[in-house]
Amino acid sequence: MQPAAGAYFLVESPEFQDPKGDELVLQIRWNSLPASFDFAKYYGAYGVPIDATSFRLAAFSKEGGQWNPLSLRDPSLFQRTDEGWTSRLEWSSPAADAFKLELIAPAFGFGASLYASVLSEAVLKGTTVPNPPLTPVAAGISVFYQSTSTNFFRPV
Numbered sequence: 001m002q003p004a005a006g007a008y009f010l011v012e013s014p015e016f017q018d019p020k021g022d023e024l025v026l027q028i029r030w031n032s033l034p035a036s037f038d039f040a041k042y043y044g045a046y047g048v049p050i051d052a053t054s055f056r057l058a059a060f061s062k063e064g065g066q067w068n069p070l071s072l073r074d075p076s077l078f079q080r081t082d083e084g085w086t087s088r089l090e091w092s093s094p095a096a097d098a099f100k101l102e103l104i105a106p107a108f109g110f111g112a113s114l115y116a117s118v119l120s121e122a123v124l125k126g127t128t129v130p131n132p133p134l135t136p137v138a139a140g141i142s143v144f145y146q147s148t149s150t151n152f153f154r155p156v
Helices: 112-125
Strands: 008-012 023-031 056-063 066-070 085-092 098-105 137-146
Touching (some): 023 098
Antiparallel strands (some): 008 098, 023 137, 056 066, 056 098
């Protein structure tokens, strides 16, 4: 099943209940997306303007059974690096039971709901068959804590 707007994944760990820093950074390395990958070109036949910045996330923390919105520094799902595409998601790190990352844009997710009609149209017109909807697969996920404060120790 292809993710659409509203699809989410959860990140849970007992470590989150006792944050070690002021900010939490979740980094995802995406498999099979080289740095040269062009989202606009890949989705060109879909008839909708789309590029890497089109894929946006919202973040939530779960505390006492309640999901609370978090403010992401950059809600983009994909950022280009020299090695390929990654996600680097940063937010203030309150103690929480879990974190949820939810795809909020584009509304059609990775295009599964559009593909059948785009494919049918291409076949009927005898034009190039469009690329299938992208299925991003994580190659690795890392979680880091960052502290914005500095402690100075004085000799006694």
